Amino acid sequence: xxxxxxxxxxxxxxxxxxxxxxxSDDFLDGxxxxxxxxxxxxxxxQSYANPNPSAQDAAKPVFIAIHGYSASTFEWDExxxxxxxxxxxxxxxxxxxxxxxxxxxxxxxxxxxxQESIKTEYERLTAAGYSxxxxxxxxxxxxxxxxxxxxxxxxxxxxxxxxxLVDPIVVPSSKLLSITPxxxxxxxxxxxxxxxxxDRYWYHYRHQExxxxxxxxxxxVRKQLEDGITLPTGTTMxxxxxxxxxxxxxxxAVLIYKGIETSSGGAIDVEMVESDLHxxxxxxxxxxxxxxxxxxxxxTFNDIVSRGLN
Amino acid sequence: MNSFQxxxxxxxxxxxxxxxxxxxxxxxxxxxxxRIQKSASFYFENGIAIRYSDSRLFSDKLFLxxxxxxxxxxxxxxxxxxxxDTFFLSAAWYLRKDKTIRPFGQxxxxxxxxxxxxxxxxxxxxxxxxxxxxxGLGYEPNIPLRIAFSVGYNPASGNGESGPGTLYxxxxxxxxxxxxxxx
Numbered sequence: 010x011x012x013x014x015x016x017x018x019x020x021x022x023x024x025x026x027x028x029x030x031x032x033s034d035d036f037l038d039g040x041x042x043x044x045x046x047x048x049x050x051x052x053x054x055q056s057y058a059n060p061n062p063s064a065q066d067a068a069k070p071v072f073i074a075i076h077g078y079s080a081s082t083f084e085w086d087e088x089x090x091x092x093x094x095x096x097x098x099x100x101x102x103x104x105x106x107x108x109x110x111x112x113x114x115x116x117x118x119x120x121x122x123x124q125e126s127i128k129t130e131y132e133r134l135t136a137a138g139y140s141x142x143x144x145x146x147x148x149x150x151x152x153x154x155x156x157x158x159x160x161x162x163x164x165x166x167x168x169x170x171x172x173x174l175v176d177p178i179v180v181p182s183s184k185l186l187s188i189t190p191x192x193x194x195x196x197x198x199x200x201x202x203x204x205x206x207x208d209r210y211w212y213h214y215r216h217q218e219x220x221x222x223x224x225x226x227x228x229x230v231r232k233q234l235e236d237g238i239t240l241p242t243g244t245t246m247x248x249x250x251x252x253x254x255x256x257x258x259x260x261x262a263v264l265i266y267k268g269i270e271t272s273s274g275g276a277i278d279v280e281m282v283e284s285d286l287h288x289x290x291x292x293x294x295x296x297x298x299x300x301x302x303x304x305x306x307x308x309t310f311n312d313i314v315s316r317g318l319n
Numbered sequence: 320m321n322s323f324q325x326x327x328x329x330x331x332x333x334x335x336x337x338x339x340x341x342x343x344x345x346x347x348x349x350x351x352x353x354r355i356q357k358s359a360s361f362y363f364e365n366g367i368a369i370r371y372s373d374s375r376l377f378s379d380k381l382f383l384x385x386x387x388x389x390x391x392x393x394x395x396x397x398x399x400x401x402x403x404d405t406f407f408l409s410a411a412w413y414l415r416k417d418k419t420i421r422p423f424g425q426x427x428x429x430x431x432x433x434x435x436x437x438x439x440x441x442x443x444x445x446x447x448x449x450x451x452x453x454x455g456l457g458y459e460p461n462i463p464l465r466i467a468f469s470v471g472y473n474p475a476s477g478n479g480e481s482g483p484g485t486l487y488x489x490x491x492x493x494x495x496x497x498x499x500x501x502x
Binding site: 180182183184186187188191224228231234235236237252253254255256257258259260261262263264266267268279281285 | 358359360361394398399400401433435436437439440442443476477478479480483484485487488489
């Protein structure tokens with residue numbers, strides 16, 4: 010009998026450690042659905058859409074929009090739609106490295122891989138002559154941008170004019186993430202609570218190694234904030250943070266506010282938004298959206314553009 | 320200093336000046352020392368811990384204590400980390416009386432408060448009452464030094480929708496105390 014229990018225990022342990030989920034072709038994780046920016050970068054990245062801008066276009070603001078962990082360029086599609094009639098600024102929707110492809114591609118990527126595509130687009134734009142660069146980052150996209158600032162990436166380069174962070178994550182709402190190194194190898198992967206449609210734009214399965222990468226980068230950013238970060242001369246930052254957020258704990262805004270100052274020693278701007286959505290600027294494919302959510306989105310897009318044009 | 324902090328300070332003073340009655344003095348003990356606490360993937364919070372074992376009540380097995388840890392004495396020292404304080408009462412049960420290595424379990428009941436400083440963050444929860452269990456090992460050599468290592472769990476941690484966001488659930492701690500009564 011003891012032997013039977015032992016075998017059952019071994020079986021359960023092996024099942025728990027199974028790191029090969031059953032991936033549907035309808036998921037972003039599979040090898041059928043890919044982020045559209047991979048096939049048509051010219052529709053998403055300004056550096057591809059117009060690599061040889063006129064002097065007039067090169068001086069217009071470009072908003073480099075960065076999505077979050079396990080998401081895709083879809084996260085900023087509504088900002089693109091909002092801006093569709095505007096000719097006085099451009100939007101570059103960057104797909105984070107390792108994202109938008111298969112589960113295995115995602116699993117293999119580190120947070121530095123995620124960050125690489127932000128640098129690539131920034132460098133392509135500045136090399137092409139664009140001089141008015143602005144960043145818009147949501148969730149982990151915000152953390153990756155803070156990491157670029159803290160690590161001195163922009164030193165000696167064209168300083169970005171503005172950083173806009175929407176629900177940036179420094180403290181996770183699920184504190185279980187903090188023990189991923191311990192429980193991750195047993196879990197193997199976790200499943201996201203996506204709708205069928207969302208599964209085409211967000212990974213359904215999150216391998217524990219990707220969760221460890223997420224933990225690594227947010228712990229690193231937290232420590233950078235504790236040490237203090239100074240924005241480049243002339244650069245501003247505004248954080249928009251939902252007051253309830255099941256993914257990025259709202260206290261992340263406090264850490265960012267305390268940890269970043271302008272070049273003259275001033276405080277950055279923070280707006281605590283009456284919302285319970287994570288990345289409250291993305292309303293598409295969500296259920297239960299009300300007029301307040303739509304107003305939050307519109308007000309934030311208007312504020313980002315208005316500040317970016319100043 | 321708010322009323323809770325005043326009560327806590329009074330409790331500390333009361334425990335420190337407490338003298339066991341003469342007939343039982345030989346077995347009642349009072350240990351005072353430092354507590355170093357680290358939340359998993361988050362802050363160091365350090366402070367003080369006092370524990371008392373009465374000869375009339377499971378002598379040298381049951382330890383009642385009080386403690387205070389703060390990021391002000393840890394991660395927030397000379398940094399931008401958030402200042403946060405934890406006050407707690409504790410009851411610990413130690414096994415293997417008179418042995419050098421003693422497994423123990425402890426239950427803490429206390430109050431957590433984080434200081435977000437700016438009015439704009441008043442919309443966020445920053446306080447919590449909590450009950451947190453710990454299990455660990457004590458090291459008790461033949462000198463008045465007592466060292467305890469443990470892992471604890473605090474279910475009152477924030478989840479983004481309620482509870483303070485900088486209160487993390489899993490922590491490890493080391494307490495080093497010196498027996499100042501009945502060495």
